[in-house]
Amino acid sequence: MKFSSLFIVLLFIGFAVNAMHFDDQGLDTLLKASEEVDKQKVEEVKKPSLEGSIRKSQDFTIQLNRMNYTLGRSLDSLEIIEDFPSAERLTTVVQNRLENSDSKISIRYLQELDNLLRNIRTQIITAERKVSSRIEELVSVKQELEAMKEDDLFRLDLRDASILPEYQSALTQLREQVQKTEQILSEQRIYTASFQTRISRMIIRISELSESIAVELRSAEKALLTKDFNYLWQKRSYQNASGLGTVFLESIKLNEAIFFRYLKNNIGLCVFFIFLFLGLYLWIRNILIAIKSQKEFSKIILERAHYVPNNPFLSVLVILTPIMPFFFPNPTISFLTVLLWVGVLSVTILLIGRFPKGLYRNWVIFVLVFLVYTVSNLYRDINYSERWYLILLSVIGVYLALRIVKFQKSNLDSFPSFISVLVKFYIVMQSLSIIANVFGRFTLSKMLGVAATISFTQSVVLYLFVLIILEVIYLQIELRGKGENDFTSYIDFHRIQKRLKKVLFGLAGIIWVYFFFDNLSLLDTVIENSKQFLSEPRKLVNSSFTFGNILVFFVIVYLSSLLANNVAYFATMKDQQKGSSRDKRLGSSILLIRLSVLSVGFLFAVAASGIGLDKIAIVLGALSLGIGFGLQTIVNNLVSGVILAFEKPIQIGDAIEVGGRAGTVKEVGIRSSKIQAYDGSEIIIPNGDLLSQHLINWTLSDKKRRVELIIGVSYNSDMDLVSQILSEQIEIEEIMKNPEPRVLLQSFADSAVEFRVLFWVDNFDLWINIRNQVMRGIFRAFKENGVEIPFPQRDLNFKSFPGLLDEKIKSGAEIEELGNLREKEDMDGEKG
Structure with missing residues (x-):
């Protein structure tokens, strides 16, 4: 160069x-x-x-x-x-x-x-x-x-x-x-x-x-509430510039161009969701294959899941289509409509065989009404020629909804409770749509009809969205079971399901509300007004705040609390599965995890909401004052909970006795701990009591337990034979050989000679069963060898007898003779 x-x-x-x-x-x-x-x-x-x-x-x-x-x-x-x-x-x-x-x-x-x-x-x-x-x-x-x-x-x-x-x-x-x-x-x-x-x-x-x-x-x-054209009973007062067919073709052509342009501009997100779809599909498919090949009770497991095993491909579509719009920037109506079509058609195929024929036919007709409404929603211009077929669609929709109500009354367990509320809501909106159409409010009528139909259909999609996610979680839990013959994970799944259902239905509810306002063309208005309301500065005394800051604070605190509780719940479940190994369990450390999550969530909420540290100092000062006057017990229990978490005198799953109550530790909470008694009741004990009272932990270092039996025999028994019988009965496999079982003569009681039998078992959970087995064997052996187990006997001395207050009864013969005389007198009286 x-x-x-x-x-x-x-x-x-x-x-x-x-x-x-x-x-x-x-x-x-x-x-x-x-x-x-x-x-x-x-x-x-x-x-x-x-x-x-x-x-x-x-x-x-x-x-x-x-x-x-x-x-x-x-x-x-x-x-x-x-x-x-x-x-x-x-x-x-x-x-x-x-x-x-x-x-x-x-x-x-x-x-x-x-x-x-x-x-x-x-x-x-x-x-x-x-x-x-x-x-x-x-x-x-x-x-x-x-x-x-x-x-x-x-x-x-x-x-x-x-x-x-x-x-x-x-x-x-x-x-x-x-x-x-x-x-x-x-x-x-x-x-x-x-x-x-x-x-x-x-x-x-x-x-x-x-x-x-x-x-x-x-x-x-x-002009939404104003009159668009003539009342239904009046002569037509409008003239459409284009026919309905022309509007349909032009609108489809334009929406097609908009749709493909939107996909082209977001090709990266499209590729991401394609790979995500393939990943989920292959993952679920592998789970199903693994269950079929590894589980002996695979048929029972797969029968409990109604949708995923039958069609994993469509199940993944139902999972992804409701959440995809939230990842795409400014999604167009055509894009949202296509996603909704995919979700509804997937649900329609998945419901084959799940509904009775009449109800499924009802749903198919409703889907056809839904398709007509969504296509009409894509029209470019207002075309009053739609008036009559929109009225017809509303009437058909109300009829179908009434059939669903009738079916639900005769089959109360076939539908979740919220479906009846949605059906009634749909009927109300379609009725308002018909009324608005009759009185010349065409734009309002169409908007209400479209929003009602799309929202109801979307609610069914979201319901299956929740069920399919729960099924996938259940199948994954079953696959992670302990062995090939283990299908008891269904019990654990029901406990998990109670927690996950709230979260998933809450998410589905947020999605439904979002799209409901969007279908009513009110989403931007609601968001704009909400932002203005939440961001407007307000004053209280000398402090300024916004409702947005308060909302952010409480939402983050709520989410952190939800996260902490769920982490603690799943960690507790994991501990219960490792009940035989105390060292491998998190135990009371779960409390530290909860406190950490809550503390981080609180600090993050303070930072995100913009609350100044000076205000936090004021709150903490007021809290300190409250502690000084009346919250000593609560703070004592809180601090005791932290001490329990660090010292670990008890763990989740330990068998303890405290304050005269015994049971298994189920939870070590922030303020109190939960103990499940052996009779099934749950005892809530403040953490302060666990530290201040004498606490017996049967499983602190290991799960061994010594069992003591006091056996009494008659004074006429052969003591060597009794010792031999007792020694033979404690030579079973479940009893530990080291320490060695022992039979000792305990005492000479009032009615019996008492022997003391001592032996150890290596599993605290089985000691009652082993004691039962030993005592049954002792009783059977005593009976076979003629060894008498005495019972207390007492001599009774009668000083008086009813009816003979002045007579001295000296023996049983006199009593018998007196009884015979009275019986004879009674018989003579009856003859007379």
């Missing part, structure tokens, strides 16, 4: 100068001012040395190389050039449609146009960022070039070119290269400015169209 040659020339010049021992003063006389520069200015310029000039030439050459590399990376205009014509065409279509006064635009379509313009604006802004970044690079190059040209090196020339011709040539090449770089810079600036101008025009145009659409939307929303 020329620059490389220039470096070599300059280096050789430097070596030649050193060899000739030129002094600086002699070399300076070889330099003269350029003829184009004024002589007076040349005298003022400080003339650099030849070595300094060579060094500057080298630096400038490297700098020019860097500039040319920057200029060589031209603007990435391919994407801009490809997208601009499409964006310009769509903005032209929007502009022409807004300027066309022959027909009225529906509110839904106005929102679609506004959404389309937002997507185009996003794309244009992305292009603008690229152009702006390129402009900044060009401005930086221009500034560097101007600074370089102002240097003294470009004002000087050699006085005698014959002495150092290489230096003269190198300097000339450097100046030529500067000029060439300036020319490239100028071309790049002009090229980039053309794109900047084009983008600016497009942004201005989009802003104007967005303002026009906003005006149209406000006007349409204000």
Whole structure:
């Protein structure tokens, strides 16, 4: 390259100068001012040395190389050039449609146009960022070039070119290269400015169209409750500019273009969800294959899941379609409609065989009504020809809903409770739609009918969305079972299901409410008003706050509490599965996890809500005051809970006795702990009592237990035989050999000779069963060997007898004789 040659020339010049021992003063006389520069200015310029000039030439050459590399990376205009014509065409279509006064635009379509313009604006802004970044690079190059040209090196020339011709040539090449770089810079600036101008025009145009659409939307929303056309019983007062078929075809064509353009602009997210779909599908498919091959009771396990085993492909679609819109920016109505179609059709296929034939036929007809409504929702213009078939669709929808109500009354367990509420809500909205249509409120009527039908259908999709997720979790739990014959995970799943159902149905409810307002074209209004309400500053005494900050604080605290409780719950379940190994359990450490999650959540809530530390200090001061006056017990229990978590005198699953109550530890809470007694009751014990009272932990270091039996035999028994019998009965496998079982003669009691039997069992949970086995064997052996187990006997002395207060009864014979006399007297009395 020329620059490389220039470096070599300059280096050789430097070596030649050193060899000739030129002094600086002699070399300076070889330099003269350029003829184009004024002589007076040349005298003022400080003339650099030849070595300094060579060094500057080298630096400038490297700098020019860097500039040319920057200029060589031209603007990435391919994407801009490809997208601009499409964006310009769509903005032209929007502009022409807004300027066309022959027909009225529906509110839904106005929102679609506004959404389309937002997507185009996003794309244009992305292009603008690229152009702006390129402009900044060009401005930086221009500034560097101007600074370089102002240097003294470009004002000087050699006085005698014959002495150092290489230096003269190198300097000339450097100046030529500067000029060439300036020319490239100028071309790049002009090229980039053309794109900047084009983008600016497009942004201005989009802003104007967005303002026009906003005006149209406000006007349409204000006229929503007003009369559109004649009452149903009056003569028709409208004339459509286009037929219904023409509107349908044009709307489908336009929505198709919008849909595919939206997919193209979000191709990255589309690819991500394709891979996510494939990943979920393969994961669920592998679970089903593993259960079939590894589990002996696979048929029973798979029969408990109604949807996933039958069609995992459609099940994954039902999982993904409700949540996909929240990941895509500004989703268009056509995109949302396609996702809804996919979800509803997937649910319809999955429900085959799950509903009775009559009810399923009812659902299929409802799906057809839903499809007609969603297509009508895509119409570009308001077409009053829809009036009669919208009334018909509303009547059919109400009829189908009433059939569902009738079926539910006769089959109360077939539907969840909220379905009846949704059905009644649907009937009310469709009735209002019919009334609005009859009284000439066509736009309102269509909006209510569309929102009612889509919302009800979406509720069924979301219900199966929850059920399918729960089924996937259940199948995964079964696959993680302890062994091939283990299908008892269904019991654990029911406990997990109670917790997960609340979360999943809460999520489904949020999704349903979001799309309900969107179907009513009120979503933007609700969001805007909510933001304004939540962000408006308010004052209380001398403190300012916003409801948004308070909401953020409580939401984060609630979520952290929910997370802490669920983490503790699942950790407790894991501990129960490891009940035989105390060291492997988290036990009371779960309390520390809960406290950590709650503490981090509280601090995060404080930071996110913008609450100042001074306010927190005030709250903590008030809390300290409350502790001093009346919260000592609560704080004592809280601190005791932390001590229990660190010292671990008890763990979840331990068998303990405290305060005369015995049971198994089920939970070590923040304020109190839960113990399940052996009779099934649950005892709530404050943590302070666990530390202040005598606590017996049968499983602290191990699960061994000594069992003691007191056996009494008659004084007439053979004591050696009794000892032999007792020793034989405690030689069973379940009794530990070390420590050795022992039979001791305990005492001579009032009615029996008592023997003391001592033995150890290695599992606390089984000691009652082993004791039962030993005592049954002792009783059986005593009976076989004629060993008598005595029972207490007492002698009774009667001092008086009823009816003979004054007589002295001395023996049993007299009593018997007296009884016989009384019996005879009674018989004689009956004969008389």
